[in-house]
Amino acid sequence: MKSQEIRTQFLDFFKEKKHKVVPSAPMVIKDDPTLMFTNAGMNQFKEFFLGNTKATELRITDSQKCLRVSGKHNDLEEVGKDTYHHTMFEMLGNWSFGDYFKKEAIGWAWELLTKVYKIDKDSLYVSVFEGSDDADKLQMDQEAYNLWKAIVPEDRIIMGNKKDNFWEMGDQGPCGPCSEIHVDIRPKEEKAKVPGATLVNKDHPLVVEIWNLVFMEYNRKANGTLESLPAKHVDTGLGFERLCMVLQGVESNYDTDLFTPLIKEIAAITGSTYGVSDKTSPLTDVAFRVVADHVRAIAFSIADGQLPSNTGAGYVIRRILRRAVRYGYSYLGMNKPFIHRLVRVLTDVMGKAFPELKEQRQLIENVIKEEEQSFLKTLENGLVLLNTTIKDTEGKVVDGKKAFELYDTYGFPIDLTALILDEKGYRLDETGFEKAMQEQKERSRSASEVSKEDWTVLVPDVTPEFVGYDLLETDVKLVKYRKIISKKEGKQYQLVLDRTPFYPEGGGQVGDKGYLEVPNGDVVYILDTKKENNEIVHFTKNLPKHLEETLHASVDEKQRQRTASNHTATHLLHQALREILGPHVEQKGSAVHSKYLRFDFSHFAKLTDEELKEVENFVNARIDGRLPLEEDRSVSMEDALKAGAMALFGEKYGDTVRTIRFGRSIELCGGTHVQNTSDIWHFKIVSEGAIAAGIRRIEAITGDLAKDFYFENNSKLQEINGLLNHTKDPANAVRALQEENTKLRKQLEQLLRDKAKNLKGTLLNELTEINGVQFLAKKVDLDAAGIKDLSFAMGQERENLFLLFGAEQQGKAILTCYISKALAQERGLHAGTIVRELGSHIKGGGGGQPFFATAGGKHPAGIPEALNEAKTYLDT
Numbered sequence: 001m002k003s004q005e006i007r008t009q010f011l012d013f014f015k016e017k018k019h020k021v022v023p024s025a026p027m028v029i030k031d032d033p034t035l036m037f038t039n040a041g042m043n044q045f046k047e048f049f050l051g052n053t054k055a056t057e058l059r060i061t062d063s064q065k066c067l068r069v070s071g072k073h074n075d076l077e078e079v080g081k082d083t084y085h086h087t088m089f090e091m092l093g094n095w096s097f098g099d100y101f102k103k104e105a106i107g108w109a110w111e112l113l114t115k116v117y118k119i120d121k122d123s124l125y126v127s128v129f130e131g132s133d134d135a136d137k138l139q140m141d142q143e144a145y146n147l148w149k150a151i152v153p154e155d156r157i158i159m160g161n162k163k164d165n166f167w168e169m170g171d172q173g174p175c176g177p178c179s180e181i182h183v184d185i186r187p188k189e190e191k192a193k194v195p196g197a198t199l200v201n202k203d204h205p206l207v208v209e210i211w212n213l214v215f216m217e218y219n220r221k222a223n224g225t226l227e228s229l230p231a232k233h234v235d236t237g238l239g240f241e242r243l244c245m246v247l248q249g250v251e252s253n254y255d256t257d258l259f260t261p262l263i264k265e266i267a268a269i270t271g272s273t274y275g276v277s278d279k280t281s282p283l284t285d286v287a288f289r290v291v292a293d294h295v296r297a298i299a300f301s302i303a304d305g306q307l308p309s310n311t312g313a314g315y316v317i318r319r320i321l322r323r324a325v326r327y328g329y330s331y332l333g334m335n336k337p338f339i340h341r342l343v344r345v346l347t348d349v350m351g352k353a354f355p356e357l358k359e360q361r362q363l364i365e366n367v368i369k370e371e372e373q374s375f376l377k378t379l380e381n382g383l384v385l386l387n388t389t390i391k392d393t394e395g396k397v398v399d400g401k402k403a404f405e406l407y408d409t410y411g412f413p414i415d416l417t418a419l420i421l422d423e424k425g426y427r428l429d430e431t432g433f434e435k436a437m438q439e440q441k442e443r444s445r446s447a448s449e450v451s452k453e454d455w456t457v458l459v460p461d462v463t464p465e466f467v468g469y470d471l472l473e474t475d476v477k478l479v480k481y482r483k484i485i486s487k488k489e490g491k492q493y494q495l496v497l498d499r500t501p502f503y504p505e506g507g508g509q510v511g512d513k514g515y516l517e518v519p520n521g522d523v524v525y526i527l528d529t530k531k532e533n534n535e536i537v538h539f540t541k542n543l544p545k546h547l548e549e550t551l552h553a554s555v556d557e558k559q560r561q562r563t564a565s566n567h568t569a570t571h572l573l574h575q576a577l578r579e580i581l582g583p584h585v586e587q588k589g590s591a592v593h594s595k596y597l598r599f600d601f602s603h604f605a606k607l608t609d610e611e612l613k614e615v616e617n618f619v620n621a622r623i624d625g626r627l628p629l630e631e632d633r634s635v636s637m638e639d640a641l642k643a644g645a646m647a648l649f650g651e652k653y654g655d656t657v658r659t660i661r662f663g664r665s666i667e668l669c670g671g672t673h674v675q676n677t678s679d680i681w682h683f684k685i686v687s688e689g690a691i692a693a694g695i696r697r698i699e700a701i702t703g704d705l706a707k708d709f710y711f712e713n714n715s716k717l718q719e720i721n722g723l724l725n726h727t728k729d730p731a732n733a734v735r736a737l738q739e740e741n742t743k744l745r746k747q748l749e750q751l752l753r754d755k756a757k758n759l760k761g762t763l764l765n766e767l768t769e770i771n772g773v774q775f776l777a778k779k780v781d782l783d784a785a786g787i788k789d790l791s792f793a794m795g796q797e798r799e800n801l802f803l804l805f806g807a808e809q810q811g812k813a814i815l816t817c818y819i820s821k822a823l824a825q826e827r828g829l830h831a832g833t834i835v836r837e838l839g840s841h842i843k844g845g846g847g848g849q850p851f852f853a854t855a856g857g858k859h860p861a862g863i864p865e866a867l868n869e870a871k872t873y874l875d876t
Helices: 003-016 043-050 102-116 142-149 188-193 240-247 260-270 284-303 312-331 339-350 361-391 400-410 414-423 430-448 557-581 609-624 637-642 703-723 730-764 784-797 821-827 831-842 860-874
Strands: 059-067 088-097 124-129 157-160 166-168 173-184 207-220 226-239 450-452 473-476 478-486 490-497 514-517 523-526 528-532 535-540 551-555 587-592 597-602 630-636 656-662 665-668 683-692 695-702 768-770 773-779 801-809 812-819 844-848 852-857
Touching (some): 043 059, 043 088, 043 173, 043 226, 102 142, 102 173, 102 207, 124 142, 142 173, 207 240, 226 240, 284 312, 284 339, 312 339, 312 361, 312 414, 361 831, 400 414, 400 430, 523 535, 551 557, 557 587, 557 609, 557 683, 557 703, 630 637, 637 656, 683 703, 695 703, 703 730, 730 784, 784 812, 812 831, 812 844, 812 860, 831 844, 831 852
Antiparallel strands (some): 059 088, 124 173, 166 173, 207 226, 450 478, 473 551, 478 490, 490 535, 514 523, 514 551, 587 597, 597 695, 630 656, 683 695, 768 773, 844 852
């Protein structure tokens, strides 16, 4: 069976069991502060399990794209080393929200596996939770055991401990006992020798778990205790890649049709062969699997709107991509970008089930290629730094702290460091590296540490209501609260109200601020508003003194108005970009604050001044057109799309959505907006630039800040005009000054060149010989260009030349190093490394090529020290 057919049969089976088929939620999570990525199929349904929201559909089935590379469920370093771990994977699931429970879940799972997929019953084993004698004091899952006993022989039921058979998403949240279904696909002769039951959960590559039936009964609280959930639920996860392995009769996930096209393409690109690893290249197969797996995770993340970056989820994606690059670099001989070329094949394999790959393919390729190029350059620079470290090492053990600096500061992979050291006859101080790594983790953890108490519930069974579209103030009651303590913010409280006018952060828009007024006149300030598990949470520094009293909630009206203006402007900007640049433009992120708006979009080139002006004019024409807000808060997704509403990849939408229309601009949106475009007053772009391959960013202002912008610029213009003696045409006057300045600069440069030529003869006579090298370190009165000309001119006159020049220009220090090319190669000298190291004397840095490099700094007084130290590079 092909993978597409396997996926379809699963969904069709549960559709017949009266389950609603829903699309996969985005893999990158945007509205849950406790998670970066969807790491399990149940993530998008947490609010139903917790009872915060009542499910409109009691039975659901889907194929959820998941990513496990951080936190409790972190498989990253295992990926590639075996044949069944993955970063990105599909989880087939069926869900019951307070409807059916263990009997149906167990019976249907067995029916699907043995009757529909026709897996041999004798190859299947099941596990049941045995209970625990720890603080939770959980009983054995006797109900599940009895249900399984009616289906399979008792010798195929395995009792599992808490680690294997009690499922928890994290340190807090919904959890419960589970029954796992394992399959043994070993050859018959091996089964006869060793019973499959003894290999369950023992990491045997051919005895693997394929389905986990989780019975959600509890909620793990912040203090570690368990409380019963309001209703019992079913949460199942069937590993799609492993299921394909079983049904396609192969012994590795990577031998299924989900991966074989990718592996064939990697082989074609690299010239390497998969499946024939030997003692001389044992990691070739691992590299194939790493690249084939990681390109999936990277592509789906980018399609969901998460670009590689240096922080948060973006850092995780960059880390995955760089792991793939370094495996290709180290074991497949790839020193140029190649992973982006696999996106076409991935789209052919999975594009039908996940159309976002087709829609975003060009963008995905561009982003991956740019990241590959950047990291390969990092590897090249890192090799130079590593060679310097080796040169400075006494003995054969390289200091772990220095290796960590290469890893942490320059991004050079530690396993590549260890490999290169081994090849050169050196060894890495692993203990020192691990110590430095642990210290850095502790610093990072300490800086971001947050502790949360359990919720104190004052009014149970309340479904909070958001009234902020219509009201900016209203009377409210406190439903529950908890204390949180963070290193950054100190002590705070989180409040949940029975109704609230405060908009929670989401869709790029910041959360509202304001205050709660207590009857006795006290005020509790709302510092921020966010959403967690579909509940609106208000952040404060203190609690109301009398928790049971009715409070009066008021939103900061001025901030809300400014934010709404900027949010509406992003919609008009989106429309303008698509009209002017073309329909290929798609929103790739936004940030809507009270002071400015930021809009990221897909486009292949820098916008010209004319295009930027046209975009501004387009938006301002709609502002001047006084377009009224047309809002529909409850329209079916199907009808909204038919009406032309823009739906963004990477966003999670329900069956019923809210649409916002201003003229011909119509989008799905949950944010706040002005009632009429004239409320925006004016739109002004303040910057435009690239943030990634094929992704541009516009920052703009509206309203009061746009007025301030024009007032400030007018004031500057008046000041400039005054300096130009109030000429009638200040622009022409400035151009004349620029032309005169250019002419004078050229004259000065020529004078300096002439000075350098005259200086050449004098300096050639000052050369001294050190160990066969013509050496000179001297401070000169030239600019950077003159020093460069002088260096190369001297290089034409002498062989085996080593020059270090220092200069002071406008209070800044310059160091320039020139080394004859033959000398640099023969002695292993690198001008870039030398100026980087000597740059510490001038409190600066720099770099360059092995034969020529420069450094700049803010401490000219350190030039003599740098010049004195230069000769030490020739002492050996």
